[in-house]
Amino acid sequence: MKSISIKINGEPLALDVEEHWTLLYLLREHLALTGTKEGCGRGECGACTVIVDGKPINSCLVLAPEVDGCEITTIEGEMRNGRLSPLQEAFIEMGAIQCGFCTPGMVMSARALLMRNPDPSEDEIVEAICGNLCRCTGYEPIIRAIREAAKRERNHER
Amino acid sequence: MATFKYLRCHSLDEAIDLLATHARQARILAGGTDLLVSIRDGLESPRYLIDIKPIAELHTLALEDGLLRIGASVTVNQLIDFEHLPAGMDAITEAASCLASYQIRNRATVGGNICNASPACDLGPPLLVLGAKVETISKRGRRTIPIEDFFEDVKVTRLEPDEIVTAILIPSPRGGVSTFLKRSRIKGHDLAVVNAAGAVTKDGNLRMAFGAVAPTPILVDDFNGARLDDTARIVDVLMNAISPIDDVRASAVYRKYMVEALAKKILETLMNRLQG
Numbered sequence: 001m002k003s004i005s006i007k008i009n010g011e012p013l014a015l016d017v018e019e020h021w022t023l024l025y026l027l028r029e030h031l032a033l034t035g036t037k038e039g040c041g042r043g044e045c046g047a048c049t050v051i052v053d054g055k056p057i058n059s060c061l062v063l064a065p066e067v068d069g070c071e072i073t074t075i076e077g078e079m080r081n082g083r084l085s086p087l088q089e090a091f092i093e094m095g096a097i098q099c100g101f102c103t104p105g106m107v108m109s110a111r112a113l114l115m116r117n118p119d120p121s122e123d124e125i126v127e128a129i130c131g132n133l134c135r136c137t138g139y140e141p142i143i144r145a146i147r148e149a150a151k152r153e154r155n156h157e158r
Numbered sequence: 159m160a161t162f163k164y165l166r167c168h169s170l171d172e173a174i175d176l177l178a179t180h181a182r183q184a185r186i187l188a189g190g191t192d193l194l195v196s197i198r199d200g201l202e203s204p205r206y207l208i209d210i211k212p213i214a215e216l217h218t219l220a221l222e223d224g225l226l227r228i229g230a231s232v233t234v235n236q237l238i239d240f241e242h243l244p245a246g247m248d249a250i251t252e253a254a255s256c257l258a259s260y261q262i263r264n265r266a267t268v269g270g271n272i273c274n275a276s277p278a279c280d281l282g283p284p285l286l287v288l289g290a291k292v293e294t295i296s297k298r299g300r301r302t303i304p305i306e307d308f309f310e311d312v313k314v315t316r317l318e319p320d321e322i323v324t325a326i327l328i329p330s331p332r333g334g335v336s337t338f339l340k341r342s343r344i345k346g347h348d349l350a351v352v353n354a355a356g357a358v359t360k361d362g363n364l365r366m367a368f369g370a371v372a373p374t375p376i377l378v379d380d381f382n383g384a385r386l387d388d389t390a391r392i393v394d395v396l397m398n399a400i401s402p403i404d405d406v407r408a409s410a411v412y413r414k415y416m417v418e419a420l421a422k423k424i425l426e427t428l429m430n431r432l433q434g
Contacts, residue, residue, distance in 0.1 A: 002164065019164035022194070042195045043262055044347070055235075055264045061194050062265065063187075065164045066209060109261065130346045131259020 004068035008033075009077030017064035024048045024059040027074060035075035035104045039133070046132030049105035050074045056112035058131070075104035078111060087111060087149040096145035098136030106132045110146045118154050122147070159198055166209045170295060173210050173322055178297045180206045181319040187211075188231055189265040191258070192274040216269075216324060224330040230269030230323045234281075235260070237268055246331030248431075249284035249355045252338040256280065259347040269323045272308065275315045275374065276349075282309065282375030283355035284338050286367035290328045296321040309374035333360035335431035339420045343407060351408040352416040356424035358386065358432060366392075366421065371400040371413050386429055393418050 001016045008031065017026055024041075027033040027050070039047035041060045048059040051073040078085050087110055090096070097103050106129060113120055113128035120128070125146050126139075134142060164187075167173040177184055184206035185193060196202050210216055216231035221242050228237060238254045257263060257271070257280040271281045272292065282305075290305040296318060303316060305326075310316050317323065336357035342348035353369040364386060369375040378399045384391040402413035 018161075020159045020161045022159065042198065043191055043258070046259065046261060049261055056261050057264050058191075058261045061191050061262075063164060063190065063194070063207075065166070066187075066190070066211070068166075128260055131261045 002065040002068070004065060006067055006069070007071040009073055019063070019065055021064040022060055023050070023052075023062040023064055023067055023072070026064040027059060027072075033074050033076050037101055037104055039101070039105075043131075044133070045102070045105075046109065046129075047102055047105045049108040049132060051108055051112050051115075054112070054115060056109050056128075073108070073111070075107055078107060085111075085149075086152040087114070087146070090145040090149040090152065091142070094141045094145040094148060096137060096141040102132055102134045102136075106134065106142060110149070113146070114150055114153060119150060120146070159194075160200070160203045162197070162204055163206050164209065165206055166212055168212045170213055170215065170322070170324070173208055173213060174295060174297050174320070176206070176208050177322060178320045180208075184208055186273070186322060188267040188270040188273075189233065189262075190270075191262050191266045192270065192276070210322065218325065221330075224332075226328040226330070228268050228326045228328070230325055231267050232269075234258075234263040234266045234268065234271070238263070244330040246334045246336055246357075247288060247328065249287060249336035249338040249357060250281070250328070253280045253284045253340070253353070253355065256340050262347075268326055272305070272326070273315060273317065273323055275309055275311075275313050277312055277373055277375065278350045278353065278370035279375060280338075280340065280350060280353055280369070282369050283353055283367035284336065285326065285328070286375060286377040287336055287355045287357035287365040288328050288331065289365075290326050292323055293325040293327055294321045295324050300324075302327070306377045312373045331357065331359070334358055335428055337424055337427040337431065339423055341416045341420060349407065352402075352413050352420060354417065354420040354424055356421075356428050358428050362386065364392070364428075366396065366424065368396070368400060368417055368420075370407075371402040371417055373401075376400065386425060386432075389422055389425060392425065393421055396421055 005014045037047040039045035043058045043061045050059045109129050185204040187207040187209045216229040218229040219232045234254045285305045291302045292308050293302045338355040340353040341351045356366045365379045367377045402410040
């Protein structure tokens, strides 16, 4: 066991983790943050994407002890004051969600993109979600949703 | 996942001590994007993972006397975003930009990409054509290994079991130009079917390197004096240098065609860049 201190969706938390746990396992099985999904478990699909210290990463490929001292944002941290974010609303409106399994990871990749670039081009959106597989939508509605959310957030809707 | 002990190192001394003690039972953990998959698949089961990311000096990314120093723990995205890359090193950023996905590039390190020594590693060909050197440390001291001597076989390097890569050093091309191309099954996140890099020095010396067509990324730097526009002779030399195999991603025959196709495009780009 290792003792780690993290900040998860804004809340400081100290806890003991097994050294071989992945961050994904810690989130889902011990913190009950089951919004983050396990798809392939090997960094191919992006369903487990979360934001660590401002950067999107595959939580299936990070060990729990590695995130000691880090700030982590999961899909559960995307809502503000009980309301969906403009990004989440745009995903719903544009039909960017079908089965929904890729959505939490997709939204996290999009959130990290908007954090570093509030006005991304289509190519920049494609690059940002290149590691997030979606087998339903064909990606077009997702790209439209991210563009629309970027526009709304730039207009201070958030 | 199999169990192991996670050891976090804050200094190089600590890391080489631990590695000397545990040698063959330990693996160095950098980005973990290859290592954790291979542990998950049961391909390896180290008892100790030595995390070198907290070691500050391994994060250096700087130009020092015309030499680009890329610390072993520098991530692929950090390399892409580096603003002071010398002119002529396009091959390295072009390769880094198409390595895996954005998320993976936030974790994957330059040191890890070469230490994993996949025949298809995307940073192998650009480092080979740019004449990079690999700087290492062990309890026995430091040494530098030319990158063309670093890869030994599929997933095997010439590192000793107690040795850690500290940095990759790339000399400034000084008027030379370079480029990289990759052929995959899909446009997005995928391993290379063939990847390729080329570089020409200011006085016209050509170096080309290819991945996924031999047990290691290979460098070809002797074209029997062929001129840059003598594509047929250059391709002949390349065909004798490669030894591709059939696998799940492509057939050997397809890979040969791709080496020829990529080589032609690379030569064209190099000639354009030399004039530009």
